[in-house]
Amino acid sequence: MRLQLATWPEVETYLKERAEIIVPIGSTEQHGPNGHIGTDALTAEAVAFGIGAATGTYVGPTINVGMAVHHTQFPGTITLRPSTLIAYIQDYVNTLSGHGFQRFFFLNGHGGNIASTNAAFYEIYAGYTATAGAAQQRSNRPEPRCVLANWWESEEVKSASREMFGGREGSHATPSEVALTYYLFPDHVKNAPLDPPLAPSGRFFGADDYRRRFADGRIGSDPSLATPEKGKRIYEAAVQGMIPVFKAFAAAT
Amino acid sequence: MRLQLATWPEVETYLKERAEIIVPIGSTEQHGPNGHIGTDALTAEAVAFGIGAATGTYVGPTINVGMAVHHTQFPGTITLRPSTLIAYIQDYVNTLSGHGFQRFFFLNGHGGNIASTNAAFYEIYAGYTATAGAAQQRSNRPEPRCVLANWWESEEVKSASREMFGGREGSHATPSEVALTYYLFPDHVKNAPLDPPLAPSGRFFGADDYRRRFADGRIGSDPSLATPEKGKRIYEAAVQGMIPVFKAFAAAT
Amino acid sequence: MRLQLATWPEVETYLKERAEIIVPIGSTEQHGPNGHIGTDALTAEAVAFGIGAATGTYVGPTINVGMAVHHTQFPGTITLRPSTLIAYIQDYVNTLSGHGFQRFFFLNGHGGNIASTNAAFYEIYAGYTATAGAAQQRSNRPEPRCVLANWWESEEVKSASREMFGGREGSHATPSEVALTYYLFPDHVKNAPLDPPLAPSGRFFGADDYRRRFADGRIGSDPSLATPEKGKRIYEAAVQGMIPVFKAFAAAT
Amino acid sequence: MRLQLATWPEVETYLKERAEIIVPIGSTEQHGPNGHIGTDALTAEAVAFGIGAATGTYVGPTINVGMAVHHTQFPGTITLRPSTLIAYIQDYVNTLSGHGFQRFFFLNGHGGNIASTNAAFYEIYAGYTATAGAAQQRSNRPEPRCVLANWWESEEVKSASREMFGGREGSHATPSEVALTYYLFPDHVKNAPLDPPLAPSGRFFGADDYRRRFADGRIGSDPSLATPEKGKRIYEAAVQGMIPVFKAFAAAT
Amino acid sequence: MRLQLATWPEVETYLKERAEIIVPIGSTEQHGPNGHIGTDALTAEAVAFGIGAATGTYVGPTINVGMAVHHTQFPGTITLRPSTLIAYIQDYVNTLSGHGFQRFFFLNGHGGNIASTNAAFYEIYAGYTATAGAAQQRSNRPEPRCVLANWWESEEVKSASREMFGGREGSHATPSEVALTYYLFPDHVKNAPLDPPLAPSGRFFGADDYRRRFADGRIGSDPSLATPEKGKRIYEAAVQGMIPVFKAFAAAT
Amino acid sequence: MRLQLATWPEVETYLKERAEIIVPIGSTEQHGPNGHIGTDALTAEAVAFGIGAATGTYVGPTINVGMAVHHTQFPGTITLRPSTLIAYIQDYVNTLSGHGFQRFFFLNGHGGNIASTNAAFYEIYAGYTATAGAAQQRSNRPEPRCVLANWWESEEVKSASREMFGGREGSHATPSEVALTYYLFPDHVKNAPLDPPLAPSGRFFGADDYRRRFADGRIGSDPSLATPEKGKRIYEAAVQGMIPVFKAFAAAT
Numbered sequence A, B, C, D, E, F: 001m002r003l004q005l006a007t008w009p010e011v012e013t014y015l016k017e018r019a020e021i022i023v024p025i026g027s028t029e030q031h032g033p034n035g036h037i038g039t040d041a042l043t044a045e046a047v048a049f050g051i052g053a054a055t056g057t058y059v060g061p062t063i064n065v066g067m068a069v070h071h072t073q074f075p076g077t078i079t080l081r082p083s084t085l086i087a088y089i090q091d092y093v094n095t096l097s098g099h100g101f102q103r104f105f106f107l108n109g110h111g112g113n114i115a116s117t118n119a120a121f122y123e124i125y126a127g128y129t130a131t132a133g134a135a136q137q138r139s140n141r142p143e144p145r146c147v148l149a150n151w152w153e154s155e156e157v158k159s160a161s162r163e164m165f166g167g168r169e170g171s172h173a174t175p176s177e178v179a180l181t182y183y184l185f186p187d188h189v190k191n192a193p194l195d196p197p198l199a200p201s202g203r204f205f206g207a208d209d210y211r212r213r214f215a216d217g218r219i220g221s222d223p224s225l226a227t228p229e230k231g232k233r234i235y236e237a238a239v240q241g242m243i244p245v246f247k248a249f250a251a252a253t
Helices: A007-014 A039-055 A080-096 A111-127 A155-165 A175-182 A208-215 A228-251 B008-015 B038-056 B083-099 B111-127 B155-168 B175-184 B207-213 B228-251 C008-014 C039-055 C082-097 C111-127 C155-168 C176-182 C205-212 C228-251 D008-017 D038-053 D084-097 D111-127 D153-170 D175-184 D206-212 D228-249 E008-014 E039-055 E082-097 E112-125 E155-165 E173-183 E207-213 E228-251 F006-013 F039-055 F082-097 F111-127 F153-167 F175-184 F208-213 F228-251
Strands: A020-025 A103-108 A145-150 B020-025 B103-108 B145-150 C018-027 C101-110 C145-148 D020-025 D103-108 D147-152 E018-025 E103-108 E144-150 F021-025 F103-108 F145-149
Touching: A020 A039, A020 A228, A020 E112, A039 A175, A039 A228, A080 A111, A080 B083, A080 E082, A080 E112, A103 A111, A111 A145, A111 E082, A111 E112, A145 A228, A155 A175, A155 A228, A175 A228, A175 B155, A208 C155, A228 D038, A228 D228, B020 B038, B020 B228, B038 B103, B038 B175, B038 B228, B083 B111, B083 C082, B083 C111, B103 B111, B103 B228, B111 B145, B111 C111, B111 D008, B145 B228, B155 B175, B155 B228, B155 D147, B228 E008, C018 C039, C039 C101, C039 C228, C082 C111, C082 D084, C101 C111, C111 F153, C155 C176, C155 C228, C176 C228, C228 F021, C228 F153, D020 D038, D020 D228, D038 D103, D038 D175, D038 D228, D038 E155, D084 D111, D084 F082, D084 F111, D103 D111, D103 D228, D111 D147, D111 F082, D111 F111, D147 D228, D153 D175, D206 E112, E018 E039, E039 E103, E039 E173, E039 E228, E082 E112, E082 F082, E103 E112, E103 E228, E112 E144, E155 E173, E155 E228, E173 E228, E173 F228, F021 F039, F021 F228, F039 F103, F039 F175, F039 F228, F082 F111, F103 F111, F103 F228, F145 F228, F153 F175, F153 F228, F175 F228
Parallel strands: A020 A103, A103 A145, B020 B103, B103 B145, C018 C101, C101 C145, D020 D103, D103 D147, E018 E103, E103 E144, F021 F103, F103 F145
Antiparallel strands: none
């Protein structure tokens, strides 16, 4: 259920019974020689739509540019500074909270978003708390609840990956996420050579450091293993794995 | 050509010959009883993809939440404050400008974005000019060029609208834009009654004022006239009407 | 009626019957070889005082530095970044709104201000709307109304210009605005040579681009035609042309 | 020498030999029952013009709205938040510094501006220092110099006040500043009764506290003593008193 | 080695051979009925001093107010909004980076800081990368490296806690941290009753939600077990556990 | 009475009778060849603890990094930009004000903080005043009161300094402040040579200018006179001198 395909009277009706919304959040950043620049946004959106369809929940517009400072030495990457992303999430949540949305489930496709998004949640909470940094009178609206969940962190996805990709999953431009986009966009499978097939691993700091360590952008992964078929399995595992996480959040007292 | 479906080496190759990018910018806001909340983002994205396909130009990720403060008394609307939208556009342009993109064609779907987006362009230019408000040394990158074009402002669209909708186009939740989304999402045609069929017209100020004047959200329009077929014609007119505008921008010395 | 020449008890009395204020907004920027750097502020202020005198309306302090990033390659230009101008207008309006001023008529002297000023209006409206980006409780003050009007856009000014300057008005450092300042400051008529007399026309982007295209700062104009006498006529046309625009704004329901 | 009445080629010529500019900074705020709301801006501007004329120095546009939060419970007062004033001064100085202005003499008419203006100077300096909070490369322009001087703090003004007003000068809505505006605007002398003639004295904190302590807005002053003639003497004392201060600043190594 | 007890020539000498600094970061927030409000700052500072002494590394001034929005319904708590903490860390790191400090080891005492601090690191990195959101020319200084380490996350601390406190450690106002402050400040051991001895567990969202769930502020802990002696063991485990983490960071290529 | 060594129930009890808090604010910046980088924070903290102990008042966490842009050409200095310090103080005060703290006594150790801290106070007051720049409804909490007092400005300190250091006190890296830290940290007395013993005097502007004028960082001082014994006398004079200032602030109606 895409919020963007609803009308405002439909939303008004929905809010009489429901207060949840799913917010896909991804990134537009390099994913190695054969991964799509939009991987993290495209996968988050698809999984969010899957959860929304399964649970009858509205899915808001995808936050398709995220925090990707460390990828900016690769052309085509776009990043928000963390402070911009925080302001963006604040406005997004606060507008909808004014209408009665109370529970925001951020379905995340990009590790780099985690810190800034969680920071944003507390920037939001501060606005609902007369004693948290603001002089103005606190809202008469109830404090909203926000949570971030990464689609790849369910046991379902992990075991599918383990089975299909063995130890070659890695942590950026992984076969799981690349396969998922190949499933979603089978006309855009990329046959670029990967040399070496398994990318180097390790931690990193800023953008220069990242590019120096990971020459083609991948970290520890072998996305040559990605196929649309495997992507379908990842997609289904991701949706199934996240549904109970979402339901628990929606039902929590 | 979606940037999100490219790889970074493909972008690197593109930048050897091209420096343009099309940026769809829309909004997530009420469009009356039978218009989609995402109308302005969905239409801008579709028209941008059309221009991109016709001209071999990359289309960046859609800015799908815009400046819609005046619509916020209708549930489901999301707005950025102008200052947030300005920061967002700054980061978007500045990252890509660092890679060699020099000309940014914002294909706009929402009148409310115009002021903030143009303000953002000058906030960006200030960063490239040592004498414009910043102490730091000016960039050694050339100053980028940004322009905003509204898809509905070509003669092609105006005459198609005139012919199909007569004087019932109005200025918000128009039959043109509603038809365009019906064409794009034929499974989501809405049959909500419109009372009166032709909405009242007039200017407005803030969000309270807007809701008071325009009870169901429409301004001066009769979107009951919208059909997927008419939407197809609007879509084609919009793409054809904008191609020369884009080409002139890309070619200007 | 200058607000700056009133006392606070006089303002208190005024607010019992009136809620309008006129805000002159201009710029401090190059106006070619024979135009004053303060043209846009000086003209806006003079026209605003004229409207204020004719309608018994307070005129607030002139916003004399505006958004002029594109002029910053010419010495003496001062610019605010758009974000600074937005913050400035916000504070200006919000303070006065707290006293009972409800309708803000921005009498504008500079095209470069339009986008940022309109963006500022929505940044202001967002603060009065619990559902527009802010968590805090909405104001118990009514939403103010803000509008921007350019003094040169009335039919009165256009026909006076047409008659006196023919097709040599142009769009920056125009004979109309230069003449107006010559009328206001007859001791500061400048006799600098203009070469060519009619400046080149065209669009522009950032500050480097502007200077490259328009070598002496003018766009499409021939301000050698400006005289104090013609300036008097422009001034009177501007005041007369704007009075009904202001009255309509003040009287609107 | 008003910068606003110069042309850009004139400024270019000036900058070959001079690097100073005088910036009048005042406020728009209540000045008791018989003082003008614009007193601090009008007096600063007049004194700045006097210094500029005597020394052949450009005087920039007057900063006519300042930091007056504590006066905001009196209608007609306008305030910038300190953070807005800081941003404003930053942009003002940084643009002109890009053209070659190196020494900024802020001629101040309002005690409430002192803290924010001095804070702004250091916000500016930080931008010229690679080691002061910014990652970007430091400017290749020399660090500008900024200073703030209050027109009433010379011995000349103090002795004139002492002689004419005895112990009835006070600290807000003083006979000196009110007289100065009466001299500048003799048609706007106000005959409002003052009760008691000598206002109470004392310190204050925020806006509520200020209004509670100082019922008609004055602090410790008796501006019933103000006349245009006395204002002329204050004006001349202020200009004469500030000229050596300005010259010392301009000449310092 | 406290930076605050060094002189600038000593720092200059240090920087010829070393580029690391340890930055203690904590919080000032409620820690239940018998825990100190400054627990997180006091413990982080003490552990940082321990690591600094053992490795001859400067320890910068403690960031003693952190991100504690969720604790603000308990008196005495102080919080920065995430955006303020990000700005603070930016300035802290950027000033020192200008002097040659290249590696910043944030020794953290408060879980609530993790997201905002990591967001700050990327806000910082963006400033060193011409392609990451800023138009200005990138720094000619090398990109610094920042990392955050929580003192309680070493195996040394975990096993000491397990042994001394069994399953009664919990996650806020834990016996480990309370004991550590009792060791540091033996004159300030608090004998407040804890009812129930073992606090409830669970997740939380904003400040209202936190207070509703955790009536006395503790989460899942039994700090009645805390004694100065046990605190000594925790302290030593924390320092020993973090030394290799710090050394690996300092030595990494 | 350190707030950090209290528990939240203790603070709750305190607030039933008291509303004051002392906030030490200092800086981390060069203090010449034999002065500690943390001098201003260490001295402010010690004096604040002294006042707190004598009057039974809570002392909040020390603001140990302040506004020291002009010292940043000396390694080890850390500065906040004024805007960051303002945001920091805002959050600090607003959180505690939400709990019932109403009077904030900033005990200052660094002249460079004065402007920014006073600016911060008005930024705070603006938040409590519906007519001061904010649209949101004013707080239902009473407006807090903030004041800044410099520990060295009492007659007690001045006369002790005069007696012990004659005319060799100067204004930065003074024997008084250096002695005070020697008293507090007798193991960290520095025996660095001072050449010349008496540093040059004069005003300064930005960081480059400061370093050029004051080669070793001192201004007009001879801190070779500092000893722990003299520091003890300065410390006691500072505490005794400030106690009545604090009491007057706490008791004022």
